[in-house]
Amino acid sequence: MTEIAATSTSPQVRTRLKRENATSLYAQIAARLQEEIEAGLFEPSGRLPSEAQIGERFQVSRVTVRLAFDKLASEGRIVRRQGKGSYVAGKQVRHGLDTLRSFHESLRLQGLDAQMQLLEKRRVKVPDELAARFAPARQLTLLKRLHSVDGTPVALGLSHLPSALSQLSWQALEAQPAYALIAQLMGERPARADIAISARGADAALAEALAVPPGTALLVMERSSFLSDGRCCDHSCFYIRPERYAFTMSSAFRVES
Structure with missing residues (x-):
């Protein structure tokens, strides 16, 4: 043989x-x-x-x-x-927390067939809980976008961005990730971001958008991004299906003698 x-x-x-x-x-x-x-x-x-x-x-x-x-x-x-x-197939998406990158960018850079669908665009009053971060702004642009991989929803993103972005077309806001939009408007990308990870159960609206049963446990990534001069240019919350998503971070620790 x-x-x-x-x-x-x-x-x-x-x-x-x-x-x-x-x-x-x-x-x-x-x-x-x-x-x-x-x-x-x-x-x-x-x-x-x-x-x-x-x-x-x-x-x-x-x-x-x-x-x-x-x-x-x-x-x-x-x-x-x-x-x-x-x-x-079914490969977990990995989002590196030690790299400053848009949610959509993190999907595409892994070679994934990532789609971003704009569900809502409107100008809103600055929420009270964000007033200090965005001061002296009084209005912001709210974008609601659904992120999918291979046609399957993986996350719903709600982003509060500078109000001037509301002037851009629906097509432009659907085609570009948040950091690219900020760079187009502000002339620079964010220099740093504060990120918090938590969990919550899906309410009826989130369950419908993400095609999961109500009450399903979701990862929540809350992100505030800042320009080099300290101005807040983005506050986003991403509600994420956890079965195909993982947050990663590489760290180096000093050994105390």
């Missing part, structure tokens, strides 16, 4: 295809990739190697690799994104 070894991009894994096995080559490749998915070898992004890389690794044609990917996709193991590659 002829066997050809194929070494993974990870040094811990060595796989072999049995060319005369009754199981087709593409099914063997799919099985090997599934083992590696379960072992977490494609962390943290969840992106699989390209078809060409897999073909070279196993010494098979791209047609065979495509059949293996098709099998994994049909079983719900991976998702294939046009022009971006293939990713582990």
